[in-house]
Amino acid sequence: MSLLSRLAIGHKYEAKAQRYLATQGLVFLEKNFRAKCGEIDLIMRDQREIVFVEVKYRKQHHYGSGAEAVTRSKQSKLKKTALLWLSKNNLSPDHTYFRFDVVALSCEPSQIEWIKNAIVEG
Known part of the structure; x- marks a missing residue:
């Protein structure tokens, strides 16, 4: 599978996850935030x-x-990328509530699993 195909699939499922989280009351801020240390x-x-x-x-x-x-x-x-995003947005990690979630999607069977606090900061 080509890189463009993998990217297109990734964007498709990121959009699906974004829509799902919006139905759960979350508000979209940004997607695909990239830094040298990683991507969110x-x-x-x-x-x-x-x-x-x-x-x-x-x-x-x-x-x-x-x-x-x-x-x-x-x-x-x-974690490193999140700290950079917080800094870029003038938010202190010591005074900002934040967490790391995972949204796992699968095709067979079709399901969405939302894991809150999947990664413990620290």
Whole structure:
């Protein structure tokens, strides 16, 4: 599968996750925030809390769920990138409520799993 095909699939499922979270009351802030240390798929607001969302899609579960693909290394990159986003937006991590969620989507069977506080900061 080509890189463009993978990117298109990724954007499709990120949009699906964004729509799902909006139906749950979250407000969209930004998508695909990139920095040298990593990328955050979606940044949403849940009332007073900033939510950094990692979206994972799996066509099948042969190699595990999408949530299982968020490794320690990926978690570390997400945390560093989130701190940069907070700084860029003049928000102090010490005075801002934020969390890391994972939205895992799969095709077979078709489902959306939203895991709140999937990554513990620190």
